[in-house]
Amino acid sequence: MRPADASGFQESGAEMKHSVSKKTCIPRRNEMVSIIQQVVGRVSRTEEVPFDQSLGYVCAEDVLAVNTLPNTPVSRFDGIAVRYADFEGGPPDTSAWTEGGDYEYANTGIALPDGYDTVIAIEDVIIGETGIRICELPEYQGEMVNPVGEHMRQGETLIPAGEMIVPAHIGLFAAGGVNRVRVYSRPRIGIIPTGDELIPPGCPLPLGKNVESNGYMIAAYMTEWGAQPVNYPIARDEPGELAQAVRLALDENDALVIIAGSSLGTKDFTLDILGEMGEVIVTELAHGPGRKSSLSILEGKAVLGVAGPPLGAQITCDLYLAPFVSALRGLPHRQMPKLDVISDDAYLPRRMDFCERAHIYHAEDGYHIRSAFAPKTTRAQMQALSQGNYYRPAGSSCEAGGRTTVELLCPIEMIPSRDKLLEVLGGVIEPYE
Structure with a gap:
């Protein structure tokens, strides 16, 4: 734990009831x-966990790939594998080409057959009773082929120490041959x-x-x-x-x-x-x-x-x-997402900072807020009707119809498309200050 240092913040000059440090402050x-x-x-404190149970943990050390993928050239698409040398002198006569000699079928992610180095997409090939017709010729050797190590290489960092593991990392661990991960408890x-x-x-x-x-x-x-x-x-x-x-x-x-x-x-x-x-x-x-x-x-x-x-x-x-x-x-501060809104209420200045619970709803002209501190609402109703926090610095105000910013407590998709607070209160809301 780092040593306490509250310098630079408002110190409490009042006589306190409690036995506290002289460094005590009353911060905003x-x-x-x-x-x-x-x-x-x-x-x-650290521990090792199975890779498939590491979601949400923070890595305590760099996680390195054990595998190289692909470990041999593989086809990038479904198609046919060919030898690029057959195309270097111009379009070859493919009317008598045979499978297993002049070409082989190649499937996505599957190793190229020995002796072949290029792939032509199956959509660009017409297979006849005898021979084939190629509609789109390859432009270079290795076209539509994933070379060795294109996805990952042994020893490369899949996630550095200090980062939180997300679902995509679980897939990387599985592919990279990582069985256990050292994480911060x-x-x-x-x-x-x-x-x-x-x-x-x-x-x-x-x-x-x-x-x-x-x-x-x-x-x-x-x-x-x-x-x-x-x-x-x-x-x-x-x-x-x-x-x-x-x-x-x-x-x-x-x-x-x-x-x-x-x-x-x-x-x-x-x-x-x-x-x-x-x-x-x-x-x-x-x-x-x-x-x-x-x-x-x-x-x-x-x-x-x-x-x-x-x-x-x-x-x-x-x-x-x-x-x-x-x-x-050891993670950065979690920021609450913000939303620009139109206020249906008039918010008058207060002597100190104040955090309002806000009911947010979506209308044709944008997102609106009402104070969830409406008269006649219970705490349970207020909680059910709150989609955001409206933090107001001391002395600030907002006129009815004015624009301001709130912090979301829920995904924006969960904001209702009608004023539910008005419905709960029977269509009558007393002015809020």
Whole structure:
């Protein structure tokens, strides 16, 4: 893990409730991503995996071809194999040519018969009862023939160290005779939910309690992005229990995600515990939702604190869990695709950066957005209707009918062709600010 360095970012001058480092800062979005990239390093542990199970891993060393392909000249197309010398003096008389003497049939990818060096496509040959007629003569020796090593050569690099394996590489490994690949192990990331109010999924829900759902969502994100999540039981709002849970998870994982407990409530102990055990670099963020997220280094391992409210947790995952996992894997920051849109709502300036969940739909004049924070929508409806994030810097605004840019949360093909938010709300949407 690289040493923490938060220089150049906004320092917190306020008196903090928590025991944190003097380097603590309250970064905006791009600053937080930069800090993650500075202080979170690749997990160096490696392993060997079968080539056909290596998809999505990052190569720990160059993968070299064992085979040379083709290892003998082969036909590039279906046709007939001929000797180019027969054509050097001009068009030969082929009326009495016979198979096996003057020509041989050649099939795509099959080795040329001995003694032949050129191929004529079958579409350019008319086979008669006696002899053949060639409609298109070859122009050079070796035409329509793949020479030795045209596809790959023994010892050449099929994929360099540090790159992620994609499906095309699996085919190269198979063709190249590579049976096993040395890769960086998927980072193990422990997930610790906190809070007296939480109960596990599947249990009866008492009054005043809430279901722990963030940990399962975060684990799903991690799996999608190539990490190995490890879910831990809910840690109660008691300093000793939380500290014990953190110590156990630190011993068993490469990094941690701790959910909630970083606000200023009477039972929010997470940052106090992290400050006692290591260095808290970021205590909160300069935007909402997800403001009460954090970043710490404990015993050389990175700990990402995720805000407890589900929407804040989702946005923290979108903006920061992705680069957190990428840094642990030694990969570049995952950028969310962007889309130019027309805003149906008027967005007024805010005092701090704000990330809106946006409903996107396609109309005749282009893509449109509405805020998914519409009155009378539940969180579940908002999630179902959100196709993008609209990140608004402090002081920025957008008039109704104005153009702006959003980040996509789904493939563009999944964007509906009608305003589903309007349908859900019965055709009446109150003005949004």
